[in-house]
Amino acid sequence: MQRASYVTLALLSLGVAGYALVAYGLFPLGSAVHPDMRAAFVAHRGAIYAHVFASVAALALGPFQFSAKLRSRRPALHRWMGRVYLGSGVLVGGLAGLYMSAFAFGGVVSKLGFAALAVGWLYTGLRAYLAIRARDVVAHRRWMVRNFALAFAAVTLRLWLPAAVASGVPFGLAYPAVAWLCWVPNLVVAEWFLRHSGRIHGPASTAEPGATK
Template sequence: MQTLDIRVRWAIGILWGLTFIVVLFSLRFAFLAIEYAQPTMIYHALDRPLAFYGHVAGATVALAVVPFQFWSRLRTRKLALHRWLGRLYGVSILIGGLSGIWLALTTEAGQLAGAGFATLGVLWLIVTANAIRLALQRDIAAHRRWMIRSAALTLAAVTLRVYLPILAATMGFETGYTLVAWLCWVPNALFAEWLLRRQSRRNVAVA
């Protein structure tokens, strides 16, 4: 059991480390012109700058906040800060999700890729809104379950950047990009459900 706990802590540490690397990498949009920062998305930045930069900003802030929302010491010792970060997280996803859907519906990567990213955006908004609703109702146990689901979708920004170079190198960028529009979040969502079911079975066994 102790070995398992160490492995879990290492896995979580690596996950949050990758998350902050992606956050830092996303800051390039603040310092570089779009043709250098993200040349494949230049048409979005030129034609839909509000949606493009809204998505970049919203998703980056949400990604930066999410590790702190799962920090148990922060929740217990700084509950007010936890709640304010939760509000920031929710607003960031509202901006990032709506603008992401707009970009997905106007993408030049094809309908299949657009459908993948649009579905992610819709689910991101719905799941996070429900997590916030449960927090306001003081149903903390249910709120935490839905926050795990929300975090899994937020972390699609990380898994996308892990999978895409591999897929592009093996299948070509166009095919890889279409696949990653689904692969960046569907396995995350399935893993979150598996984790929640595992925790539920463990709670029943303890009871």
């Protein structure tokens, strides 16, 4: 991956992680969202806080996990960050996100979009974990690329939504569309990337571009 793309991806991830920490750590619950969403959040306070604060770990740590330099120089740190990424971010954040999907704003289309995202996030995380337990580094890397592409939905949702509203699409229509747009294209790009590139970032990747796992 080009260095500029990698840095942009990392900065966007850290930016949204920072937004979530400030908005949910320092302000009353739901201050920055639609009043109907706020009502759902207040009714499921524990789940939304668990979702936001656990998922932030994935968004904040994910970009560093793809650094070949970090993996080769500090393998123990990569392993610990991976445990936090998968254990807190994906497992807790994904289960709480799956629960919150039942109350998502925008009706059944939004609920299904977020539920499918949560299931995909949990599934790819499990596959990445099982692969590394089996010492299959290539498969682990490929599942982690897919998993982080799904975590990155937290970023793309916050790009699609203002873009849709700014182009005149009413919020009530934009939101259910964005519940799918925030992750389906990410997954397509991840698959394209896995087919066309053997490298995440830096020279030490062991990936095989044509591998099918």
